Amino acid sequence: MRRESAPKFWRVxxxxxxxxxxxxxxxxxxxxxxxxxxxxxxxxxxEPLELSNRGKLISASVLHQVPAPFEKAKPxxxxxxELENGIKMLAQIVDTDGEVKPGTxxxxxxRRVCVDGRYGLIKYGYKFRPVRART
Amino acid sequence: MSKRVMPDSKVGIAGVGAVVPGRHYxxxxxxxxxxxxxxxxxxxxVSPDVVYVASMTVEQVSKQLLFGSYAMAELGLKDILxxxxxxxxxxxxxxxxNAFLAVKSGAYDCIGVVGVDKPHDIVSTELxxxxxxxxxxxxxxxxxxxxxxxxxxxxxxxxxxxxxxxEDLAEWVVNMHSKGSAxxxxxxxxxxxxxxxxxxxxxxSPLRLYDVAPVADGAAAVILCNTDKVRTDVEVASVYSAPNxxxxxxxxxxxxxxxxxxASEVVYKMAGIKPSDVGVAEVHDSYSIFGVLAVxxxxxxxxxxxxxxxxxxxxxxxxxxxxxGGLKARxxxxxxxxxxxxxxxxxxxxxxxxxxxxPRDVGxxxxxxxxxxxxxxxxxxxx
Numbered sequence: 001m002r003r004e005s006a007p008k009f010w011r012v013x014x015x016x017x018x019x020x021x022x023x024x025x026x027x028x029x030x031x032x033x034x035x036x037x038x039x040x041x042x043x044x045x046x047e048p049l050e051l052s053n054r055g056k057l058i059s060a061s062v063l064h065q066v067p068a069p070f071e072k073a074k075p076x077x078x079x080x081x082e083l084e085n086g087i088k089m090l091a092q093i094v095d096t097d098g099e100v101k102p103g104t105x106x107x108x109x110x111r112r113v114c115v116d117g118r119y120g121l122i123k124y125g126y127k128f129r130p131v132r133a134r135t
Numbered sequence: 136m137s138k139r140v141m142p143d144s145k146v147g148i149a150g151v152g153a154v155v156p157g158r159h160y161x162x163x164x165x166x167x168x169x170x171x172x173x174x175x176x177x178x179x180x181v182s183p184d185v186v187y188v189a190s191m192t193v194e195q196v197s198k199q200l201l202f203g204s205y206a207m208a209e210l211g212l213k214d215i216l217x218x219x220x221x222x223x224x225x226x227x228x229x230x231x232x233n234a235f236l237a238v239k240s241g242a243y244d245c246i247g248v249v250g251v252d253k254p255h256d257i258v259s260t261e262l263x264x265x266x267x268x269x270x271x272x273x274x275x276x277x278x279x280x281x282x283x284x285x286x287x288x289x290x291x292x293x294x295x296x297x298x299x300x301x302e303d304l305a306e307w308v309v310n311m312h313s314k315g316s317a318x319x320x321x322x323x324x325x326x327x328x329x330x331x332x333x334x335x336x337x338x339x340s341p342l343r344l345y346d347v348a349p350v351a352d353g354a355a356a357v358i359l360c361n362t363d364k365v366r367t368d369v370e371v372a373s374v375y376s377a378p379n380x381x382x383x384x385x386x387x388x389x390x391x392x393x394x395x396x397x398a399s400e401v402v403y404k405m406a407g408i409k410p411s412d413v414g415v416a417e418v419h420d421s422y423s424i425f426g427v428l429a430v431x432x433x434x435x436x437x438x439x440x441x442x443x444x445x446x447x448x449x450x451x452x453x454x455x456x457x458x459x460g461g462l463k464a465r466x467x468x469x470x471x472x473x474x475x476x477x478x479x480x481x482x483x484x485x486x487x488x489x490x491x492x493x494p495r496d497v498g499x500x501x502x503x504x505x506x507x508x509x510x511x512x513x514x515x516x517x518x
Contacts, residue, residue, distance in 0.1 A: 012273055033274050033382075059389075061287035063279070063339045067264040070279040078284040078339075080384060088384040090285075092278050113278060125278060 003119050016125040017110050019053060021087065022046040032087050053108035055083035055128070060093055060100050069114040081106055081128050095129040105131040146238045147367025147518065149245070149358045150179025151478040156322040156351035156466030158255045164193050165206040167354035168251040171474075172210070175247065179358040181365050183247035185216045185237070189230035191223050191470030192265055196256045215247075223269045224421060225504020226250060227355075227473020228376060228511025234359050235374040235513075244364040249356035250471030262350065269505045271382060283347060285383050285506045286422035287339035292389040293424060294341065297439035301341050305332035306446050307423045308345045311457060315464020317490045322351045322466030346423040351466030355474035357481065367518065369481050373405035374513040383506060390439075392425070392432040394510035395501060399433045402499070406514040410434035414495025415455040415483050417476035419503040419510075421462050429501050430456060433512065458483060458492050473502030473511060484517040 012033075014020040021032030026043035032051055037044050060079030070076060077093040077100060093100055094111060106128040113123040152174025154167050168188070176182060188203035199205065203217025220230035227250035234246040257265060267276040270285070290304065312327035327345060335344040360367055377397035386393070403410060413435060420426025427441045435454050436444050450456035459465045459479040468475055480498040482488040500513040 008273075015274075033271075059288050059291050061284050061291065061339045061341075062337070063281070063284050063287075064336070065263060065281070065283065065338050066279055067267050067276075067281060068260050069264070071260075073279070076279045076284075078278070078280050078288075080288060090275055090278070090280060090384045123277070127278075 004116055004121055006121060009123055014048070019051045019089075019108060019126055020048050021051050023049040030085065030087055032089055051087055052084040054131070055081045055106055057093065057100060057102055057104045057106055057128075058082055058088065059102055069116070073114070079128070092127040093129065094127045100130065107131050144239050144241055145362040146235055146371040147360055147362040147365070148369045148371060148477075148481050148515070149181055149360045149365050149367045150175045150177070151355070151357045151481045152176075152178060153320075153355035153475060153478045154353050155320045156353040156468050156475070159253065159352040160255065162352070164197055164202070164251050164253045164256070165209050167253065167352065168206050168249055169210050171251070171354035171356040172247055172249045175249075175356040175358045179360070179365070181245050181358060181360065183215065183245050183358060184243040185218065186212070186247040186249060187218050187220055187230040187234045189220050189226035189248070189250035189470050189474065190252050191221070191226055192252050192254060193470075195265065196253055221470070222504035222509050224419075224467070224469045224472055225502050225509050225511060226470035227475070227477075228500070228502030228513075229473075229504065229509065231357075231359075231473060231477060231513060232374045232376040232511050235371060238359050238361050241361075244361040246359045247356060248359055248474060249354060250468070250474035251354035252469035252471050253352045254350040254469060255352050275383065282506055283339040283342060283422065286424050287342045289389045289428065290341055290346075290422075290424040293427065296390055297442075299442050302329055302333060303442040303446070304341075304346070304423055304427070305329045306442060307420070307427055308332050308463060310445050310450065311420065311426070311461045311463035314458055315460025318460050318465060319489045321460040321464045322349060323460065323464040342422065342424070348421045348462035348467035351468050353466060353468035353471050353475065355468070355471050355478045357474060357477050369484050370516045370518050372514040372516050373402040374511065375401040375405065376509060376511040377401065378509050379507045390428060392428050392503065392507045392510065394507050395429055395432040395503060395512065398510045398512040399501075402512045402514050403434075408497060408514060412497050413454055413499050415458065415480060415492070415498040416501065417457055417459060417461070417479050418501040419462060419472065419476075420457065421467050423463065425503065426457070426461060426463070429503070433499070433501055455483075455492065455495065458488070458490065473500065476500040476502060477513065480515050484515060
């Protein structure tokens with residue numbers, strides 16, 4: 001495993017831990033991840049916007065061949081989630097105990113993503129779990 | 136911005152060369168590049184003014200920047216500028232597009248375009264990490280996604296939208312293996328049955344091992360020339376690279392390859408042809424589903440029709456798709472794939488293929504970088 005630089009992950013902590021996107025102050029279009037310029041109206045005035053942490057699953061795939069740092073976590077479930085405000089994102093789906101169907105209600109949780117074992121950098125970020133998994 | 140008026144030179148292919156895709160453990164990346172480029176130069180009988188070098192992984196794999204310059208040094212081409220082009224596994228196509236424009240504009244009369252990649256120079260456990268670099272580093276790869284995951288979500292949408300079963304998708308794979316078995320230069324030369332495909336291990340549901348094109352080391356090259364200056368036997372009627380530049384999660388429809396559709400619309404118009412004029416095509420099937428979506432987005436058949444048609448033999452008779460076996464059977468040579476495809480179409484149009492193929496007049500090449508981030512389509516004609 002290669003040694004990784006912490007700032008690369010630290011600077012996007014608002015995105016990884018709270019799903020902070022941006023909203024175009026001109027036309028109102030919302031983006032996640034944040035963009036510098038609105039692809040819809042061309043405005044460069046964007047303000048941060050914390051997105052909903054609830055949504056539903058559009059589609060998911062169970063990945064069995066994973067990049068080396070994820071070897072201990074396999075298989076990974078990767079899915080497309082549509083948040084309540086219509087924003088779609090690609091994310092890991094966890095606590096699924098097997099099959100996870102399109103249309104499943106999901107909510108955001110912050111989890112460990114992977115660990116750089118040799119140097120100790122632990123990476124965290126959003127994942128989604130079915131709402132029924134909450135106890 | 137208005138377009139500048141350019142000299143409108145005609146572009147043709149004067150010669151091609153390729154290394155048989157494989158596990159070339161005994162070869163350096165530059166020696167593969169040299170073999171392909173020198174074969175193309177010898178076949179054309181001319182020397183290029185400049186060389187465009189396409190690759191997806193050469194810097195990461197060989198820990199070498201300025202790779203093209205060092206390769207030229209090894210070839211004794213001390214005055215030849217090497218221009219490095221990168222668009223992931225669509226590097227070959229993008230290099231072709233740039234070289235095409237450079238000849239068309241009159242800047243150069245003769246250009247070598249070469250693609251090289253050596254994925255087997257890295258340990259197999261690191262391969263998925265390397266491939267994940269095709270995705271968004273902070274928001275896709277960070278969470279463990281690899282291109283196979285996205286291809287799987289696209290396959291899931293496609294199968295559900297058009298009412299197919301996974302067995303229908305397996306027919307594409309069977310077709311590619313069948314064609315690859317007739318190509319002595321293919322990396323995978325064994326036939327496969329639907330049973331083999333559906334019983335192979337799941338890689339990313341619903342996709343299985345057989346849906347994924349095997350990566351192979353390789354290099355391929357073409358010599359692109361101004362047809363007024365050099366005799367060529369295949370005309371490059373048009374080339375265009377089109378972007379999608381839309382993150383995967385933002386896309387409206389996962390069953391369309393937007394960049395492919397855009398590029399094909401432009402090249403057909405530039406070449407003055409309709410999709411129905413296309414006789415042969417090599418399409419970028421790094422995953423079975425990409426091949427299916429490609430033939431549809433290229434307009435070679437109706438939307439949702441590809442899997443029904445592959446079963447009927449439509450792509451073996453009406454329009455000949457991936458007679459080489461595609462990336463699936465000839466091997467996925469990553470950034471070199473676009474050049475391999477060009478070599479195949481050149482050979483198919485000129486009757487030089489090592490496999491049997493019915494002669495056709497018009498061929499197209501489709502090469503895609505990443506999961507529908509950028510696509511290049513080229514229209515070639517027999518002279």
